[in-house]
Amino acid sequence: MTTKPLVAVIxxxxxxxxxxxxSGASIPTLTGEDLLALLPQADARLRPIELMSKDSASLTLSDMQRISDAVKAELNDPDVGGIVILHGTDAMEETALLVHLQLMRRKPVIFTGAQFTADHPDADGPTNLAAAIRLAADPANAQRGVLVAFGGRTLPAWGLFKHSSDEADAFRSARTLPRIEHPRLPAPVDGIRVDIVAIYPGCDATHIRASVDAGACGIVLAALGSGNTNPDIVDAVRDCTARGVSVVVSSRVPVGVLKPSYGGGGGGHDLAKAGAIHSHVLRPAQARILLSSLIASQSSAESIVHAFSD
Structure with missing residues:
Protein backbone atom coordinates (compact mmCIF):
# COMPACT_ATOMS: atom_id res chain seq x y z
CA MET A 1 0.00 0.00 0.00
CA THR A 2 1.17 3.53 -0.84
CA THR A 3 1.29 5.82 2.18
CA LYS A 4 -0.57 9.06 1.70
CA PRO A 5 1.69 12.13 1.75
CA LEU A 6 1.69 14.35 4.81
CA VAL A 7 0.53 17.92 4.11
CA ALA A 8 1.16 20.61 6.73
CA VAL A 9 -1.65 23.18 6.85
CA ILE A 10 -0.49 26.47 8.40
CA SER A 23 -21.86 42.89 16.44
CA GLY A 24 -22.23 41.72 12.85
CA ALA A 25 -18.51 42.04 12.16
CA SER A 26 -16.60 39.02 10.89
CA ILE A 27 -13.45 38.01 12.79
CA PRO A 28 -11.13 34.99 12.57
CA THR A 29 -12.41 32.44 15.08
CA LEU A 30 -11.82 29.01 13.50
CA THR A 31 -8.59 27.09 13.89
CA GLY A 32 -6.88 25.11 11.19
CA GLU A 33 -8.15 21.95 12.83
CA ASP A 34 -11.71 23.32 12.69
CA LEU A 35 -11.37 23.98 8.97
CA LEU A 36 -9.88 20.58 8.20
CA ALA A 37 -12.80 18.96 10.00
CA LEU A 38 -15.13 20.46 7.37
CA LEU A 39 -13.45 18.54 4.55
CA PRO A 40 -14.36 15.11 3.21
CA GLN A 41 -11.66 12.47 3.32
CA ALA A 42 -8.53 13.84 1.65
CA ASP A 43 -5.90 12.07 -0.43
CA ALA A 44 -3.31 13.12 2.14
CA ARG A 45 -2.59 13.02 5.82
CA LEU A 46 -3.08 16.48 7.29
CA ARG A 47 -1.16 18.26 10.03
CA PRO A 48 -2.76 21.53 11.20
CA ILE A 49 -0.39 24.21 12.53
CA GLU A 50 -1.91 27.13 14.44
CA LEU A 51 0.47 30.00 13.70
CA MET A 52 -1.67 33.12 14.15
CA SER A 53 -5.24 34.36 13.78
CA LYS A 54 -5.23 37.68 11.95
CA ASP A 55 -7.02 39.47 9.17
CA SER A 56 -4.35 39.88 6.52
CA ALA A 57 -5.02 43.63 6.36
CA SER A 58 -3.44 43.87 9.81
CA LEU A 59 -0.30 41.90 8.94
CA THR A 60 3.10 43.54 9.23
CA LEU A 61 6.29 42.59 7.45
CA SER A 62 7.30 40.89 10.69
CA ASP A 63 4.12 38.76 10.53
CA MET A 64 4.85 37.85 6.92
CA GLN A 65 8.39 36.92 7.89
CA ARG A 66 7.01 34.72 10.65
CA ILE A 67 4.82 32.92 8.11
CA SER A 68 7.79 32.44 5.79
CA ASP A 69 9.82 31.05 8.68
CA ALA A 70 7.01 28.61 9.51
CA VAL A 71 6.93 27.40 5.90
CA LYS A 72 10.69 26.91 6.02
CA ALA A 73 10.37 24.76 9.14
CA GLU A 74 7.89 22.47 7.36
CA LEU A 75 10.05 22.33 4.22
CA ASN A 76 12.89 21.11 6.43
CA ASP A 77 10.76 18.37 8.00
CA PRO A 78 11.49 15.16 6.08
CA ASP A 79 8.06 13.76 6.95
CA VAL A 80 6.19 16.60 5.24
CA GLY A 81 5.39 16.24 1.54
CA GLY A 82 3.74 19.62 0.93
CA ILE A 83 2.56 22.79 2.65
CA VAL A 84 -0.71 24.72 2.50
CA ILE A 85 -0.97 28.22 4.00
CA LEU A 86 -4.41 29.52 4.96
CA HIS A 87 -4.24 33.29 4.54
CA GLY A 88 -6.43 36.36 4.22
CA THR A 89 -6.96 37.61 0.69
CA ASP A 90 -6.12 41.29 1.33
CA ALA A 91 -2.38 40.61 1.56
CA MET A 92 -2.07 37.10 0.15
CA GLU A 93 -0.14 38.33 -2.91
CA GLU A 94 2.49 39.92 -0.65
CA THR A 95 3.14 36.98 1.68
CA ALA A 96 3.07 34.47 -1.17
CA LEU A 97 5.74 36.45 -3.03
CA LEU A 98 7.90 36.77 0.10
CA VAL A 99 7.88 32.99 0.56
CA HIS A 100 8.58 32.54 -3.15
CA LEU A 101 11.63 34.80 -2.89
CA GLN A 102 13.05 33.49 0.37
CA LEU A 103 12.80 29.73 0.28
CA MET A 104 14.20 26.87 -1.76
CA ARG A 105 11.10 24.91 -2.68
CA ARG A 106 11.78 21.20 -2.64
CA LYS A 107 8.09 20.53 -1.96
CA PRO A 108 4.81 22.10 -3.13
CA VAL A 109 3.89 25.33 -1.32
CA ILE A 110 0.27 26.44 -1.85
CA PHE A 111 -1.58 29.49 -0.51
CA THR A 112 -5.35 29.63 -0.27
CA GLY A 113 -8.14 31.37 1.60
CA ALA A 114 -11.71 32.54 1.04
CA GLN A 115 -13.78 35.48 -0.08
CA PHE A 116 -16.78 34.50 2.03
CA THR A 117 -16.82 33.72 5.74
CA ALA A 118 -17.27 30.19 7.06
CA ASP A 119 -20.89 30.96 8.06
CA HIS A 120 -21.79 32.49 4.68
CA PRO A 121 -24.31 30.47 2.62
CA ASP A 122 -21.82 30.48 -0.28
CA ALA A 123 -18.72 29.77 1.82
CA ASP A 124 -15.87 29.06 -0.59
CA GLY A 125 -13.19 28.15 1.96
CA PRO A 126 -13.69 24.37 2.00
CA THR A 127 -13.55 24.10 -1.81
CA ASN A 128 -10.40 26.23 -2.00
CA LEU A 129 -8.78 24.30 0.84
CA ALA A 130 -9.52 20.94 -0.78
CA ALA A 131 -7.99 22.16 -4.06
CA ALA A 132 -4.89 23.45 -2.25
CA ILE A 133 -4.39 20.12 -0.46
CA ARG A 134 -4.60 18.22 -3.76
CA LEU A 135 -1.93 20.47 -5.24
CA ALA A 136 0.28 20.19 -2.15
CA ALA A 137 0.05 16.40 -2.22
CA ASP A 138 1.47 16.22 -5.77
CA PRO A 139 5.29 16.41 -5.71
CA ALA A 140 5.35 17.68 -9.30
CA ASN A 141 4.04 21.04 -8.11
CA ALA A 142 7.30 21.72 -6.26
CA GLN A 143 8.77 22.72 -9.63
CA ARG A 144 6.14 25.42 -10.24
CA GLY A 145 7.16 27.88 -7.54
CA VAL A 146 4.80 29.07 -4.82
CA LEU A 147 1.22 28.74 -6.04
CA VAL A 148 -2.17 30.13 -5.08
CA ALA A 149 -5.24 27.89 -5.33
CA PHE A 150 -8.33 30.06 -5.40
CA GLY A 151 -11.72 30.19 -7.12
CA GLY A 152 -10.97 27.25 -9.37
CA ARG A 153 -7.66 28.72 -10.56
CA THR A 154 -4.06 27.82 -9.87
CA LEU A 155 -1.86 30.91 -10.18
CA PRO A 156 1.86 31.63 -9.65
CA ALA A 157 2.87 33.90 -6.79
CA TRP A 158 5.01 36.09 -9.07
CA GLY A 159 2.68 38.68 -10.64
CA LEU A 160 -0.35 37.77 -8.53
CA PHE A 161 -2.92 40.43 -7.70
CA LYS A 162 -6.42 40.52 -6.23
CA HIS A 163 -8.81 41.80 -8.86
CA SER A 164 -12.19 41.54 -7.10
CA SER A 165 -13.35 42.32 -3.58
CA ASP A 166 -16.61 40.36 -3.79
CA GLU A 167 -16.24 37.49 -6.27
CA ALA A 168 -15.18 33.96 -5.40
CA ASP A 169 -12.81 34.00 -8.39
CA ALA A 170 -10.76 36.76 -6.80
CA PHE A 171 -7.21 36.58 -8.18
CA ARG A 172 -5.45 37.09 -11.48
CA SER A 173 -1.86 37.08 -12.65
CA ALA A 174 -0.08 39.95 -14.37
CA ARG A 175 1.93 37.35 -16.29
CA THR A 176 0.74 34.88 -18.89
CA LEU A 177 3.46 32.44 -17.78
CA PRO A 178 4.82 31.81 -14.28
CA ARG A 179 8.30 33.09 -13.51
CA ILE A 180 10.19 30.26 -11.87
CA GLU A 181 13.66 31.77 -12.05
CA HIS A 182 13.96 34.63 -9.61
CA PRO A 183 16.48 36.16 -7.23
CA ARG A 184 16.74 34.10 -4.06
CA LEU A 185 16.59 36.61 -1.24
CA PRO A 186 16.65 34.78 2.12
CA ALA A 187 17.44 37.78 4.36
CA PRO A 188 14.65 38.59 6.85
CA VAL A 189 12.64 41.69 6.01
CA ASP A 190 11.89 42.62 9.64
CA GLY A 191 12.69 46.27 10.20
CA ILE A 192 12.84 47.20 6.51
CA ARG A 193 10.64 50.18 5.70
CA VAL A 194 9.46 50.55 2.12
CA ASP A 195 6.46 52.82 1.52
CA ILE A 196 3.98 52.93 -1.36
CA VAL A 197 3.13 56.44 -2.56
CA ALA A 198 0.03 56.96 -4.71
CA ILE A 199 0.43 59.19 -7.76
CA TYR A 200 -2.57 61.10 -9.11
CA PRO A 201 -3.08 64.11 -11.40
CA GLY A 202 -1.88 67.25 -9.63
CA CYS A 203 -0.07 65.48 -6.79
CA ASP A 204 3.10 66.87 -5.27
CA ALA A 205 6.05 65.31 -3.48
CA THR A 206 4.68 65.73 0.07
CA HIS A 207 4.23 62.02 0.68
CA ILE A 208 7.61 61.11 -0.79
CA ARG A 209 9.33 63.61 1.50
CA ALA A 210 7.33 62.32 4.49
CA SER A 211 8.41 58.74 3.75
CA VAL A 212 12.05 59.73 3.53
CA ASP A 213 11.79 61.73 6.76
CA ALA A 214 10.18 58.72 8.45
CA GLY A 215 13.20 56.58 7.59
CA ALA A 216 12.04 54.72 4.48
CA CYS A 217 14.93 53.08 2.67
CA GLY A 218 12.81 52.46 -0.39
CA ILE A 219 9.70 53.89 -2.06
CA VAL A 220 7.32 52.36 -4.59
CA LEU A 221 5.34 54.78 -6.73
CA ALA A 222 1.85 53.60 -7.70
CA ALA A 223 2.11 55.71 -10.83
CA LEU A 224 -0.23 56.46 -13.73
CA GLY A 225 -0.49 54.50 -16.96
CA SER A 226 2.76 52.84 -17.94
CA GLY A 227 4.58 54.46 -15.02
CA ASN A 228 4.15 58.21 -15.36
CA THR A 229 4.07 61.09 -12.88
CA ASN A 230 4.81 64.84 -13.10
CA PRO A 231 7.90 67.10 -12.87
CA ASP A 232 7.58 67.59 -9.08
CA ILE A 233 7.73 63.83 -8.52
CA VAL A 234 10.72 63.50 -10.86
CA ASP A 235 12.56 66.15 -8.83
CA ALA A 236 11.75 64.24 -5.62
CA VAL A 237 12.99 60.99 -7.17
CA ARG A 238 16.24 62.71 -8.13
CA ASP A 239 16.64 63.80 -4.50
CA CYS A 240 15.92 60.24 -3.27
CA THR A 241 18.57 58.87 -5.59
CA ALA A 242 21.11 61.35 -4.22
CA ARG A 243 20.23 60.27 -0.67
CA GLY A 244 20.50 56.54 -1.41
CA VAL A 245 16.74 55.85 -1.19
CA SER A 246 15.69 53.35 -3.86
CA VAL A 247 12.60 54.31 -5.89
CA VAL A 248 10.67 51.75 -7.91
CA VAL A 249 7.92 52.78 -10.32
CA SER A 250 4.87 50.55 -10.65
CA SER A 251 1.38 51.42 -11.87
CA ARG A 252 -2.17 51.65 -10.60
CA VAL A 253 -3.20 49.93 -13.87
CA PRO A 254 -3.60 46.23 -13.00
CA VAL A 255 -2.05 44.56 -16.08
CA GLY A 256 0.40 45.31 -18.86
CA VAL A 257 4.18 45.64 -19.11
CA LEU A 258 5.54 49.01 -18.00
CA LYS A 259 7.91 50.74 -20.39
CA PRO A 260 9.62 54.03 -19.45
CA SER A 261 8.98 55.69 -22.80
CA TYR A 262 7.18 58.97 -22.04
CA GLY A 263 8.97 62.29 -21.57
CA GLY A 264 7.41 65.68 -20.97
CA GLY A 265 9.13 66.25 -17.65
CA GLY A 266 7.21 63.67 -15.63
CA GLY A 267 7.05 60.55 -17.77
CA GLY A 268 8.67 57.21 -17.25
CA HIS A 269 11.67 58.20 -19.35
CA ASP A 270 12.28 61.20 -17.06
CA LEU A 271 11.87 59.05 -13.95
CA ALA A 272 14.47 56.60 -15.22
CA LYS A 273 16.93 59.44 -15.87
CA ALA A 274 16.31 60.60 -12.27
CA GLY A 275 17.31 57.17 -10.96
CA ALA A 276 13.98 55.36 -10.63
CA ILE A 277 13.62 51.69 -11.55
CA HIS A 278 10.55 50.52 -13.44
CA SER A 279 8.81 47.38 -12.26
CA HIS A 280 7.93 45.86 -15.62
CA VAL A 281 5.30 43.43 -14.30
CA LEU A 282 4.88 43.53 -10.52
CA ARG A 283 2.21 45.90 -9.25
CA PRO A 284 2.75 48.14 -6.17
CA ALA A 285 1.98 45.60 -3.42
CA GLN A 286 4.36 42.96 -4.77
CA ALA A 287 6.92 45.54 -5.88
CA ARG A 288 7.14 46.63 -2.23
CA ILE A 289 7.86 43.06 -1.12
CA LEU A 290 10.53 42.54 -3.77
CA LEU A 291 12.21 45.87 -3.03
CA SER A 292 12.14 45.16 0.73
CA SER A 293 13.75 41.77 0.12
CA LEU A 294 16.41 43.23 -2.17
CA ILE A 295 17.29 45.94 0.35
CA ALA A 296 17.39 43.42 3.22
CA SER A 297 19.79 41.30 1.16
CA GLN A 298 21.99 44.36 0.45
CA SER A 299 21.59 43.86 -3.29
CA SER A 300 23.52 46.06 -5.68
CA ALA A 301 21.84 48.70 -7.82
CA GLU A 302 22.39 46.50 -10.87
CA SER A 303 20.75 43.54 -9.12
CA ILE A 304 17.72 45.63 -8.21
CA VAL A 305 17.28 46.76 -11.82
CA HIS A 306 17.56 43.17 -13.06
CA ALA A 307 15.11 41.85 -10.45
CA PHE A 308 12.36 44.18 -11.69
CA SER A 309 13.03 43.61 -15.38
CA ASP A 310 10.64 40.66 -15.77
Whole structure:
Protein backbone atom coordinates (compact mmCIF):
# COMPACT_ATOMS: atom_id res chain seq x y z
CA MET A 1 0.00 0.00 0.00
CA THR A 2 1.17 3.53 -0.84
CA THR A 3 1.29 5.82 2.18
CA LYS A 4 -0.57 9.06 1.70
CA PRO A 5 1.69 12.13 1.75
CA LEU A 6 1.69 14.35 4.81
CA VAL A 7 0.53 17.92 4.11
CA ALA A 8 1.16 20.61 6.73
CA VAL A 9 -1.65 23.18 6.85
CA ILE A 10 -0.49 26.47 8.40
CA UNK A 11 -3.39 28.58 9.71
CA UNK A 12 -2.88 32.35 9.88
CA UNK A 13 -6.48 33.62 10.06
CA UNK A 14 -8.26 35.50 7.30
CA UNK A 15 -11.80 35.24 5.96
CA UNK A 16 -11.53 31.47 5.59
CA UNK A 17 -11.33 31.24 9.40
CA UNK A 18 -13.91 33.96 10.11
CA UNK A 19 -17.49 34.01 11.32
CA UNK A 20 -19.84 36.87 12.13
CA UNK A 21 -20.01 37.85 15.78
CA UNK A 22 -22.83 39.45 17.75
CA SER A 23 -21.86 42.89 16.44
CA GLY A 24 -22.23 41.72 12.85
CA ALA A 25 -18.51 42.04 12.16
CA SER A 26 -16.60 39.02 10.89
CA ILE A 27 -13.45 38.01 12.79
CA PRO A 28 -11.13 34.99 12.57
CA THR A 29 -12.41 32.44 15.08
CA LEU A 30 -11.82 29.01 13.50
CA THR A 31 -8.59 27.09 13.89
CA GLY A 32 -6.88 25.11 11.19
CA GLU A 33 -8.15 21.95 12.83
CA ASP A 34 -11.71 23.32 12.69
CA LEU A 35 -11.37 23.98 8.97
CA LEU A 36 -9.88 20.58 8.20
CA ALA A 37 -12.80 18.96 10.00
CA LEU A 38 -15.13 20.46 7.37
CA LEU A 39 -13.45 18.54 4.55
CA PRO A 40 -14.36 15.11 3.21
CA GLN A 41 -11.66 12.47 3.32
CA ALA A 42 -8.53 13.84 1.65
CA ASP A 43 -5.90 12.07 -0.43
CA ALA A 44 -3.31 13.12 2.14
CA ARG A 45 -2.59 13.02 5.82
CA LEU A 46 -3.08 16.48 7.29
CA ARG A 47 -1.16 18.26 10.03
CA PRO A 48 -2.76 21.53 11.20
CA ILE A 49 -0.39 24.21 12.53
CA GLU A 50 -1.91 27.13 14.44
CA LEU A 51 0.47 30.00 13.70
CA MET A 52 -1.67 33.12 14.15
CA SER A 53 -5.24 34.36 13.78
CA LYS A 54 -5.23 37.68 11.95
CA ASP A 55 -7.02 39.47 9.17
CA SER A 56 -4.35 39.88 6.52
CA ALA A 57 -5.02 43.63 6.36
CA SER A 58 -3.44 43.87 9.81
CA LEU A 59 -0.30 41.90 8.94
CA THR A 60 3.10 43.54 9.23
CA LEU A 61 6.29 42.59 7.45
CA SER A 62 7.30 40.89 10.69
CA ASP A 63 4.12 38.76 10.53
CA MET A 64 4.85 37.85 6.92
CA GLN A 65 8.39 36.92 7.89
CA ARG A 66 7.01 34.72 10.65
CA ILE A 67 4.82 32.92 8.11
CA SER A 68 7.79 32.44 5.79
CA ASP A 69 9.82 31.05 8.68
CA ALA A 70 7.01 28.61 9.51
CA VAL A 71 6.93 27.40 5.90
CA LYS A 72 10.69 26.91 6.02
CA ALA A 73 10.37 24.76 9.14
CA GLU A 74 7.89 22.47 7.36
CA LEU A 75 10.05 22.33 4.22
CA ASN A 76 12.89 21.11 6.43
CA ASP A 77 10.76 18.37 8.00
CA PRO A 78 11.49 15.16 6.08
CA ASP A 79 8.06 13.76 6.95
CA VAL A 80 6.19 16.60 5.24
CA GLY A 81 5.39 16.24 1.54
CA GLY A 82 3.74 19.62 0.93
CA ILE A 83 2.56 22.79 2.65
CA VAL A 84 -0.71 24.72 2.50
CA ILE A 85 -0.97 28.22 4.00
CA LEU A 86 -4.41 29.52 4.96
CA HIS A 87 -4.24 33.29 4.54
CA GLY A 88 -6.43 36.36 4.22
CA THR A 89 -6.96 37.61 0.69
CA ASP A 90 -6.12 41.29 1.33
CA ALA A 91 -2.38 40.61 1.56
CA MET A 92 -2.07 37.10 0.15
CA GLU A 93 -0.14 38.33 -2.91
CA GLU A 94 2.49 39.92 -0.65
CA THR A 95 3.14 36.98 1.68
CA ALA A 96 3.07 34.47 -1.17
CA LEU A 97 5.74 36.45 -3.03
CA LEU A 98 7.90 36.77 0.10
CA VAL A 99 7.88 32.99 0.56
CA HIS A 100 8.58 32.54 -3.15
CA LEU A 101 11.63 34.80 -2.89
CA GLN A 102 13.05 33.49 0.37
CA LEU A 103 12.80 29.73 0.28
CA MET A 104 14.20 26.87 -1.76
CA ARG A 105 11.10 24.91 -2.68
CA ARG A 106 11.78 21.20 -2.64
CA LYS A 107 8.09 20.53 -1.96
CA PRO A 108 4.81 22.10 -3.13
CA VAL A 109 3.89 25.33 -1.32
CA ILE A 110 0.27 26.44 -1.85
CA PHE A 111 -1.58 29.49 -0.51
CA THR A 112 -5.35 29.63 -0.27
CA GLY A 113 -8.14 31.37 1.60
CA ALA A 114 -11.71 32.54 1.04
CA GLN A 115 -13.78 35.48 -0.08
CA PHE A 116 -16.78 34.50 2.03
CA THR A 117 -16.82 33.72 5.74
CA ALA A 118 -17.27 30.19 7.06
CA ASP A 119 -20.89 30.96 8.06
CA HIS A 120 -21.79 32.49 4.68
CA PRO A 121 -24.31 30.47 2.62
CA ASP A 122 -21.82 30.48 -0.28
CA ALA A 123 -18.72 29.77 1.82
CA ASP A 124 -15.87 29.06 -0.59
CA GLY A 125 -13.19 28.15 1.96
CA PRO A 126 -13.69 24.37 2.00
CA THR A 127 -13.55 24.10 -1.81
CA ASN A 128 -10.40 26.23 -2.00
CA LEU A 129 -8.78 24.30 0.84
CA ALA A 130 -9.52 20.94 -0.78
CA ALA A 131 -7.99 22.16 -4.06
CA ALA A 132 -4.89 23.45 -2.25
CA ILE A 133 -4.39 20.12 -0.46
CA ARG A 134 -4.60 18.22 -3.76
CA LEU A 135 -1.93 20.47 -5.24
CA ALA A 136 0.28 20.19 -2.15
CA ALA A 137 0.05 16.40 -2.22
CA ASP A 138 1.47 16.22 -5.77
CA PRO A 139 5.29 16.41 -5.71
CA ALA A 140 5.35 17.68 -9.30
CA ASN A 141 4.04 21.04 -8.11
CA ALA A 142 7.30 21.72 -6.26
CA GLN A 143 8.77 22.72 -9.63
CA ARG A 144 6.14 25.42 -10.24
CA GLY A 145 7.16 27.88 -7.54
CA VAL A 146 4.80 29.07 -4.82
CA LEU A 147 1.22 28.74 -6.04
CA VAL A 148 -2.17 30.13 -5.08
CA ALA A 149 -5.24 27.89 -5.33
CA PHE A 150 -8.33 30.06 -5.40
CA GLY A 151 -11.72 30.19 -7.12
CA GLY A 152 -10.97 27.25 -9.37
CA ARG A 153 -7.66 28.72 -10.56
CA THR A 154 -4.06 27.82 -9.87
CA LEU A 155 -1.86 30.91 -10.18
CA PRO A 156 1.86 31.63 -9.65
CA ALA A 157 2.87 33.90 -6.79
CA TRP A 158 5.01 36.09 -9.07
CA GLY A 159 2.68 38.68 -10.64
CA LEU A 160 -0.35 37.77 -8.53
CA PHE A 161 -2.92 40.43 -7.70
CA LYS A 162 -6.42 40.52 -6.23
CA HIS A 163 -8.81 41.80 -8.86
CA SER A 164 -12.19 41.54 -7.10
CA SER A 165 -13.35 42.32 -3.58
CA ASP A 166 -16.61 40.36 -3.79
CA GLU A 167 -16.24 37.49 -6.27
CA ALA A 168 -15.18 33.96 -5.40
CA ASP A 169 -12.81 34.00 -8.39
CA ALA A 170 -10.76 36.76 -6.80
CA PHE A 171 -7.21 36.58 -8.18
CA ARG A 172 -5.45 37.09 -11.48
CA SER A 173 -1.86 37.08 -12.65
CA ALA A 174 -0.08 39.95 -14.37
CA ARG A 175 1.93 37.35 -16.29
CA THR A 176 0.74 34.88 -18.89
CA LEU A 177 3.46 32.44 -17.78
CA PRO A 178 4.82 31.81 -14.28
CA ARG A 179 8.30 33.09 -13.51
CA ILE A 180 10.19 30.26 -11.87
CA GLU A 181 13.66 31.77 -12.05
CA HIS A 182 13.96 34.63 -9.61
CA PRO A 183 16.48 36.16 -7.23
CA ARG A 184 16.74 34.10 -4.06
CA LEU A 185 16.59 36.61 -1.24
CA PRO A 186 16.65 34.78 2.12
CA ALA A 187 17.44 37.78 4.36
CA PRO A 188 14.65 38.59 6.85
CA VAL A 189 12.64 41.69 6.01
CA ASP A 190 11.89 42.62 9.64
CA GLY A 191 12.69 46.27 10.20
CA ILE A 192 12.84 47.20 6.51
CA ARG A 193 10.64 50.18 5.70
CA VAL A 194 9.46 50.55 2.12
CA ASP A 195 6.46 52.82 1.52
CA ILE A 196 3.98 52.93 -1.36
CA VAL A 197 3.13 56.44 -2.56
CA ALA A 198 0.03 56.96 -4.71
CA ILE A 199 0.43 59.19 -7.76
CA TYR A 200 -2.57 61.10 -9.11
CA PRO A 201 -3.08 64.11 -11.40
CA GLY A 202 -1.88 67.25 -9.63
CA CYS A 203 -0.07 65.48 -6.79
CA ASP A 204 3.10 66.87 -5.27
CA ALA A 205 6.05 65.31 -3.48
CA THR A 206 4.68 65.73 0.07
CA HIS A 207 4.23 62.02 0.68
CA ILE A 208 7.61 61.11 -0.79
CA ARG A 209 9.33 63.61 1.50
CA ALA A 210 7.33 62.32 4.49
CA SER A 211 8.41 58.74 3.75
CA VAL A 212 12.05 59.73 3.53
CA ASP A 213 11.79 61.73 6.76
CA ALA A 214 10.18 58.72 8.45
CA GLY A 215 13.20 56.58 7.59
CA ALA A 216 12.04 54.72 4.48
CA CYS A 217 14.93 53.08 2.67
CA GLY A 218 12.81 52.46 -0.39
CA ILE A 219 9.70 53.89 -2.06
CA VAL A 220 7.32 52.36 -4.59
CA LEU A 221 5.34 54.78 -6.73
CA ALA A 222 1.85 53.60 -7.70
CA ALA A 223 2.11 55.71 -10.83
CA LEU A 224 -0.23 56.46 -13.73
CA GLY A 225 -0.49 54.50 -16.96
CA SER A 226 2.76 52.84 -17.94
CA GLY A 227 4.58 54.46 -15.02
CA ASN A 228 4.15 58.21 -15.36
CA THR A 229 4.07 61.09 -12.88
CA ASN A 230 4.81 64.84 -13.10
CA PRO A 231 7.90 67.10 -12.87
CA ASP A 232 7.58 67.59 -9.08
CA ILE A 233 7.73 63.83 -8.52
CA VAL A 234 10.72 63.50 -10.86
CA ASP A 235 12.56 66.15 -8.83
CA ALA A 236 11.75 64.24 -5.62
CA VAL A 237 12.99 60.99 -7.17
CA ARG A 238 16.24 62.71 -8.13
CA ASP A 239 16.64 63.80 -4.50
CA CYS A 240 15.92 60.24 -3.27
CA THR A 241 18.57 58.87 -5.59
CA ALA A 242 21.11 61.35 -4.22
CA ARG A 243 20.23 60.27 -0.67
CA GLY A 244 20.50 56.54 -1.41
CA VAL A 245 16.74 55.85 -1.19
CA SER A 246 15.69 53.35 -3.86
CA VAL A 247 12.60 54.31 -5.89
CA VAL A 248 10.67 51.75 -7.91
CA VAL A 249 7.92 52.78 -10.32
CA SER A 250 4.87 50.55 -10.65
CA SER A 251 1.38 51.42 -11.87
CA ARG A 252 -2.17 51.65 -10.60
CA VAL A 253 -3.20 49.93 -13.87
CA PRO A 254 -3.60 46.23 -13.00
CA VAL A 255 -2.05 44.56 -16.08
CA GLY A 256 0.40 45.31 -18.86
CA VAL A 257 4.18 45.64 -19.11
CA LEU A 258 5.54 49.01 -18.00
CA LYS A 259 7.91 50.74 -20.39
CA PRO A 260 9.62 54.03 -19.45
CA SER A 261 8.98 55.69 -22.80
CA TYR A 262 7.18 58.97 -22.04
CA GLY A 263 8.97 62.29 -21.57
CA GLY A 264 7.41 65.68 -20.97
CA GLY A 265 9.13 66.25 -17.65
CA GLY A 266 7.21 63.67 -15.63
CA GLY A 267 7.05 60.55 -17.77
CA GLY A 268 8.67 57.21 -17.25
CA HIS A 269 11.67 58.20 -19.35
CA ASP A 270 12.28 61.20 -17.06
CA LEU A 271 11.87 59.05 -13.95
CA ALA A 272 14.47 56.60 -15.22
CA LYS A 273 16.93 59.44 -15.87
CA ALA A 274 16.31 60.60 -12.27
CA GLY A 275 17.31 57.17 -10.96
CA ALA A 276 13.98 55.36 -10.63
CA ILE A 277 13.62 51.69 -11.55
CA HIS A 278 10.55 50.52 -13.44
CA SER A 279 8.81 47.38 -12.26
CA HIS A 280 7.93 45.86 -15.62
CA VAL A 281 5.30 43.43 -14.30
CA LEU A 282 4.88 43.53 -10.52
CA ARG A 283 2.21 45.90 -9.25
CA PRO A 284 2.75 48.14 -6.17
CA ALA A 285 1.98 45.60 -3.42
CA GLN A 286 4.36 42.96 -4.77
CA ALA A 287 6.92 45.54 -5.88
CA ARG A 288 7.14 46.63 -2.23
CA ILE A 289 7.86 43.06 -1.12
CA LEU A 290 10.53 42.54 -3.77
CA LEU A 291 12.21 45.87 -3.03
CA SER A 292 12.14 45.16 0.73
CA SER A 293 13.75 41.77 0.12
CA LEU A 294 16.41 43.23 -2.17
CA ILE A 295 17.29 45.94 0.35
CA ALA A 296 17.39 43.42 3.22
CA SER A 297 19.79 41.30 1.16
CA GLN A 298 21.99 44.36 0.45
CA SER A 299 21.59 43.86 -3.29
CA SER A 300 23.52 46.06 -5.68
CA ALA A 301 21.84 48.70 -7.82
CA GLU A 302 22.39 46.50 -10.87
CA SER A 303 20.75 43.54 -9.12
CA ILE A 304 17.72 45.63 -8.21
CA VAL A 305 17.28 46.76 -11.82
CA HIS A 306 17.56 43.17 -13.06
CA ALA A 307 15.11 41.85 -10.45
CA PHE A 308 12.36 44.18 -11.69
CA SER A 309 13.03 43.61 -15.38
CA ASP A 310 10.64 40.66 -15.77
Missing amino acids: ATGGTIASKHGA
